[in-house]
Amino acid sequence: MERLKSIDNFKALQERLIADRDLTIPTIVIPAGTCGQASGANDLIRITKRELLAREMTEEIHLRITGCHGFCEMEPSILIEPRETFYPKAGLNNMVKIIKAVARGEVLEDLLFVDPGTGELVEKKNEIPFFKNQVRTLLSRNERIDPIRIYNYIENRGYSALARVLAHRSPEWVVKEIKASGLRGRGGAGFPTGVKWELLANQPDGRGKLLICNADEGDPGAYMDRSVLEGNPHSIIEGMIIGAYATGATEGVIYVRNEYPLAIKHLIIALRQARELGLLGEDILGTRFSFDINLVRGAGAFVCGEETALIQSIEGKMGEPRQRPPFPVEKGIDGKPTAINNVETWANIPVIIERGASEFAKIGTKNNSGTKIFSLVGKIKNTGLVEVPMGITIVEIVNGIGGGPVDKAKIKAVQTGGPSGGCIPAKMFDLPVDYESLTEAGSIMGSGGMIVMDENTCMVDVAKYFMNFLKDESCGKCFPCRKGTQRMYEILDDISKDKGTLAHLELLEELAHAVKDTAMCGLGQTAPNPVLCTLRYFHDEYMEHIENNQCPAGVCKELITYSINENCTGCLLCLQACPEEAISGKKKERHVIDPDKCIKCGACKSICNFDAVDVM
Amino acid sequence: MINVFINGLDVSVEEDTTVLEAARFMGFPIPTLCHKDGLSPYGACRLCVVEIGEGAKAKIVSSCTYPAEEGLKVRTASSRVIRARKMILELLLASCPQSKTIQDLAAAHEVRQQRFRQEHEDCILCGLCVRMCEEQMMAKAIGFRGRGENRSIGTPFDIKSEVCRLCGACMYICPACQLRCTFIEPERAICGGCANLTPPCIEKEKFDDMMCYMEPCVACEIKKD
Numbered sequence: 001m002e003r004l005k006s007i008d009n010f011k012a013l014q015e016r017l018i019a020d021r022d023l024t025i026p027t028i029v030i031p032a033g034t035c036g037q038a039s040g041a042n043d044l045i046r047i048t049k050r051e052l053l054a055r056e057m058t059e060e061i062h063l064r065i066t067g068c069h070g071f072c073e074m075e076p077s078i079l080i081e082p083r084e085t086f087y088p089k090a091g092l093n094n095m096v097k098i099i100k101a102v103a104r105g106e107v108l109e110d111l112l113f114v115d116p117g118t119g120e121l122v123e124k125k126n127e128i129p130f131f132k133n134q135v136r137t138l139l140s141r142n143e144r145i146d147p148i149r150i151y152n153y154i155e156n157r158g159y160s161a162l163a164r165v166l167a168h169r170s171p172e173w174v175v176k177e178i179k180a181s182g183l184r185g186r187g188g189a190g191f192p193t194g195v196k197w198e199l200l201a202n203q204p205d206g207r208g209k210l211l212i213c214n215a216d217e218g219d220p221g222a223y224m225d226r227s228v229l230e231g232n233p234h235s236i237i238e239g240m241i242i243g244a245y246a247t248g249a250t251e252g253v254i255y256v257r258n259e260y261p262l263a264i265k266h267l268i269i270a271l272r273q274a275r276e277l278g279l280l281g282e283d284i285l286g287t288r289f290s291f292d293i294n295l296v297r298g299a300g301a302f303v304c305g306e307e308t309a310l311i312q313s314i315e316g317k318m319g320e321p322r323q324r325p326p327f328p329v330e331k332g333i334d335g336k337p338t339a340i341n342n343v344e345t346w347a348n349i350p351v352i353i354e355r356g357a358s359e360f361a362k363i364g365t366k367n368n369s370g371t372k373i374f375s376l377v378g379k380i381k382n383t384g385l386v387e388v389p390m391g392i393t394i395v396e397i398v399n400g401i402g403g404g405p406v407d408k409a410k411i412k413a414v415q416t417g418g419p420s421g422g423c424i425p426a427k428m429f430d431l432p433v434d435y436e437s438l439t440e441a442g443s444i445m446g447s448g449g450m451i452v453m454d455e456n457t458c459m460v461d462v463a464k465y466f467m468n469f470l471k472d473e474s475c476g477k478c479f480p481c482r483k484g485t486q487r488m489y490e491i492l493d494d495i496s497k498d499k500g501t502l503a504h505l506e507l508l509e510e511l512a513h514a515v516k517d518t519a520m521c522g523l524g525q526t527a528p529n530p531v532l533c534t535l536r537y538f539h540d541e542y543m544e545h546i547e548n549n550q551c552p553a554g555v556c557k558e559l560i561t562y563s564i565n566e567n568c569t570g571c572l573l574c575l576q577a578c579p580e581e582a583i584s585g586k587k588k589e590r591h592v593i594d595p596d597k598c599i600k601c602g603a604c605k606s607i608c609n610f611d612a613v614d615v616m
Numbered sequence: 617m618i619n620v621f622i623n624g625l626d627v628s629v630e631e632d633t634t635v636l637e638a639a640r641f642m643g644f645p646i647p648t649l650c651h652k653d654g655l656s657p658y659g660a661c662r663l664c665v666v667e668i669g670e671g672a673k674a675k676i677v678s679s680c681t682y683p684a685e686e687g688l689k690v691r692t693a694s695s696r697v698i699r700a701r702k703m704i705l706e707l708l709l710a711s712c713p714q715s716k717t718i719q720d721l722a723a724a725h726e727v728r729q730q731r732f733r734q735e736h737e738d739c740i741l742c743g744l745c746v747r748m749c750e751e752q753m754m755a756k757a758i759g760f761r762g763r764g765e766n767r768s769i770g771t772p773f774d775i776k777s778e779v780c781r782l783c784g785a786c787m788y789i790c791p792a793c794q795l796r797c798t799f800i801e802p803e804r805a806i807c808g809g810c811a812n813l814t815p816p817c818i819e820k821e822k823f824d825d826m827m828c829y830m831e832p833c834v835a836c837e838i839k840k841d
Contacts, residue, residue: 301763318760323659323681476741476760476767478660483707486765487732507731514703517676517696518662 001150003278006286007163010154010279017155026061026102029079029143033068033230034223034262039075040092047095061102064152067142067231067266071130072384074113079125079143086125088113116381116403130382133400135363137371138347139387142231147266150273153234159279161353165242166287174246175201178349180357182369187214187305187342188417188446189522190368190435196339199329200247203337209249210333211240212340214310215256215263218302219418220469222449224373225343227385229256229263232347233270237293239346241280242353244291247339252293255310258300267295302473306521307340309475320477321521342447344373365391368434372445378415378452379406388433395429398452409454413537417446419466419473420526422533423459442533444526458555459538460545464492466530474523481524484515488531496556500546509535554615557600564591564604567612574604574613620688629684636664636679644692647701647721649708649791650742651680655751658743663721665700667691676700698725706730711737717791738792741767745786755779758786 004010028048032041045065052058064081071077074088078098085107087098094111101108112121113128122128146152153159165174179194200209213236217225228235240252256264271293274280282290296314303309304319311333313319332338348370352360361369368390374397377383381403388397394414398404405411413423416433422443424431431437435445453462471485491508494500512528512535519525535542544550551559564574570588582598585591593604605613617628622639629638634657639646649661657680666679668690676696691697705722710732712718718740722728743760746769750756757780761768771777 303763323678325683325685472764474764476762476764478662479740479742480662480704480707482741482764482767483711487707487710490733503731510699511703511707514700517700518665518704520659520662520678 001273001276003276004285005278007167010159010163010285014154014157014160017151021155023082026083026105027064027081028061028099028102029064029066029081031067031069031075031077031079031142032065033142033227034260035068035072036075036077037262041076043092044076044078044090044095047092048099051096051099055099055103057099057103061099064146066145067147068227068385069143070134070136070139070227070385070387071128071382073382074384083107084124084126086113086123086128087111130384130386130401130403133396134387135371135389136387137351137363138228138232138235138344138373139385141235142227145232145234147231147233148269148273150234150270150277153232157354158234158350159238161350162238162241162279163285164353165245166285166289171201171246171248174242174353177357178246178352181352181360182357182364182367183345183348183352183360184368184435185342186344186348186372186448188420188444190445193341193345196329196341197243197247200249200337200339203329205248207334207336208251209247210336210338211243211247211249211252212307212310212314212333212338213240213252213254213343213346214305214307214340215254215260215343216298216305216310217257217260217343217447218305218473219420219447219449221377221451222375222418222447224375224385224448226260226263227373228343228347229260230266233263233266234274235347235350236343237270237274237280239349240293241284241291242349243339243341243346245289249339250291252291253296253314253333254293255296255298255304255314257298259298264295264297271295301475302469303475303521303523306523308521310340311338318475320475321523323520344448363389365432365434367436372433372448374433374448374450376402376450376452378450379409379411379454379457380404380452381406390434391432393430393432394424397433397450398429402452405452405454409456411452411454412457413453413459415443415451415453415462415530416449417444417526417529418449419469420444420522420529421446421449422529423453423462423537425537442536443529456553456555458496458551458553459534459541460492460496460551461553461555463530463534464489464496467492467527470523470527474527478518478520478524480515481519481521481527484511484519484524485527487511488515488528492531495542495545496551496558498545498549498556498558500542502546505535505542505546550616560600560615561595562593562598562600562602562604563595563614563616564593564612565614566590567610569610569612571609573607573609577603577607579603618684618686620684620686620690622690623692633684634680635666635668635677635682635684635688635690638684639666639679639690639692646679646692647725648680649717649721649740650744652744652748652789655744655747657681658747660742661704661740663701663704665697667694667697701725702727707732708740711735712740712792714738715740715792739769740792741769742791743769744789744791745769748785748789749780753781753783753785755781755783 030041030045048063076090078087078090080102112123115122125131144156175197183193184190281292298304301319304313306321307328308321309319314333328338364370371387371389373385373387376386386401411426413425415423424441438445467489471489474481474485476482491504512531516525516528544552554560568590575583580597580599582594583591620627627638627642647663649663650658659678659681664679665676667674667676669675702725705725705727708718709722709730746759749758757777758769758771
């Protein structure tokens with residue numbers, strides 16, 4: 001690729017690419033993010049390439065391999081442009097049929113999406129409720145862009161925002177635009193990005209300034225950043241270059257967790273391509289402005305998502321946070337002023353510059369502008385990544401986009417913010433999703449994980465699960481976090497194992513408040529949130545465990561018994577399935593479970609076709 | 617000179633003074649465990665926490681690491697602070713009950729019981745020994761390893777240290793217990809010497825001029841037979 005020597009060079013290239021493309025040619029789009037690949041998209045790609053070559057149809061039908069589109073429940077899926085035909089869960093054996101249909105310009109009705117509510121067939125992607133009810137500012141780009149082809153990004157108006165910023169020649173203007181947009185950090189704390197950039201811009205130039213992209217997405221169940229890193233890495237690079245121009249930063253670092261190999265691969269390719277074209281590195285587009293980005297990989301620590309621990313990790317030390325002040329904006333990597341932003345925040349920057357701050361601020365609510373990508377997972381029909389305007393209510397996400405509960409059990413709560421957040425009970429689902437409302441309700445927005453829980457989820461078990469995670473991930477530097485998470489886990493473990501007392505509950509709450517107050521960093525300060533939130537909204541479940549020795553959701557093994565009711569037809573299936581031979585009974589006679597031998601593995605319940613196994 | 621308000625009193629302090637130093641200068645008692653004058657502050661024990669700011673924006677921070685800011689309002693013994701300190705002391709007693717330092721601190725704050733499962737650890741990971749070795753003795757022989765429950769202090773890869781001069785400062789400074797190192801149990805070793813069979817002090821013939829301050833190690837005396 002030839003290096004672009006000026007802004008005009010770039011604009012000429014972009015105009016040529018746009019003019020050269022023919023949007024009427026049918027294109028098979030296969031999302032191949034990590035979730036797509038895990039469900040078999042690679043085989044679909046292989047078959048498609050083979051068929052198109054064999055039939056000599058590579059000019060008439062194009063193939064585009066992209067990152068994740070977000071409807072992970074339906075992966076591996078196929079999208080046919082320009083018709084926008086959506087084939088969910090495309091099987092290997094159907095691939096050839098689909099290709100033939102595309103060649104003839106036909107639609108295979110038996111393979112289309114069926115609306116579970118109405119039973120109707122829905123052909124076009126944008127008419128499926130899951131997609132229709134979102135505002136897909138960022139995710140829609142994943143559909144149109146092949147992440148490892150920079151020309152594809154440019155032809156979709158990529159790097160136009162950078163060109164505009166460089167042509168405008170005013171770093172102050174960029175900072176003003178970002179401030180006016182109202183963009184708040186998408187990493188969880190929600191600090192106004194424009195204000196952070198202004199603080200960095202005002203720091204003395206001296207030894208240089210740095211920008212960091214925090215791609216250490218550590219929350220269990222959260223993978224929004226992964227979809228942007230894998231599907232549209234150039235948007236982050238463009239955002240960072242714009243940020244560097246605005247603040248005077250000279251170096252950038254993308255700190256990505258090592259457990260995202262596809263994201264790392266795509267980032268390395270994207271950085272290399274951007275440098276080759278002259279969009280990154282020395283003398284960008286001939287404007288004498290220089291900025292380069294290094295990739296640093298994490299080493300498996302959730303705590304390194306915390307900004308000061310992240311900086312320590314980049315410096316090569318143990319990932320331990322330090323108290324602030326001084327903030328990273330004053331003293332960051334090697335003591336130099338550093339601004340850290342989340343992946344999604346960076347990805348929004350080109351959008352703001354392209355559309356203009358006031359247009360961007362029209363989406364969302366007054367103090368919470370723009371969209372947010374959430375990973376909607378758990379006991380919900382449509383699991384996947386959803387992008388919604390800030391201020392949308394939880395019920396709209398859970399029902400309108402998520403499609404409601406996955407089976408008969410009713411939805412009980414939604415956990416937001418991962419291990420630092422809390423559970424919002426179903427009775428509060430008309431709460432708008434914005435930073436302030438969620439914090440008031442006892443949870444936090446966090447990075448955007450949204451785990452849906454139903455009646456078969458035990459809230460004590462949920463608190464215990466998160467406390468176990470935090471206990472393992474605590475760096476251990478400060479005493480209350482290290483010991484506090486261990487002790488909170490101990491108490492929750494006792495409660496779940498029929499050893500809980502009322503004194504435990506009191507101690508748990510007291511301990512939780514003390515840890516919240518005294519821990520040094522965000523991990524420790526928010527670690528008690530799952531406990532405090534579940535105590536606040538699901539106190540009755542704790543009492544059931546302690547006073548009545550029962551687990552209402554049927555999860556905590558020491559508190560449940562499996563028994564067979566009168567629906568039993570005596571089919572012998574569970575008897576054969578039981579690994580402990582705890583079930584006895586003859587054919588056509590109601591079977592009986594021996595509670596002393598039963599290990600509560602649940603094998604009998606899952607194999608029974610007559611709903612005859614009760615868990616109490 | 618920076619003006620701060622501690623418990624309502626107006627104090628003028630020099631730049632780069634921490635809130636802890638300013639409060640102690642005025643005679644306000646603030647308990648500490650991982651802090652030592654002469655060593656860099658670490659902020660691990662969180663006993664020195666104070667409340668700063670006012671109203672809804674009031675925060676709890678560790679005074680040993682927080683620099684004095686112009687107009688800062690500090691309360692060293694508000695109810696929130698006292699509750700926090702008491703809980704931390706309970707946790708400390710639950711882990712390390714045999715330490716006299718911790719017992720004295722607990723008694724001074726009227727903490728007479730602890731409600732957790734009793735453990736007997738002999739390291740509270742306050743890092744004083746690490747900082748002593750690095751900053752005062754300039755040896756940097758020991759450091760932290762691991763994360764969370766598996767965090768411990770020792771030499772790199774538990775190999776016998778080449779830079780440890782057996783000065784004993786790590787044992788001297790330790791607040792957790794007086795018998796920090798007993799060479800018989802390698803897990804409690806600090807210099808890594810006993811874990812590796814022949815520490816230089818045992819081969820006394822080669823090191824006649826060496827003066828050992830590792831009390832009460834006395835490995836050399838015991839091996840003498």
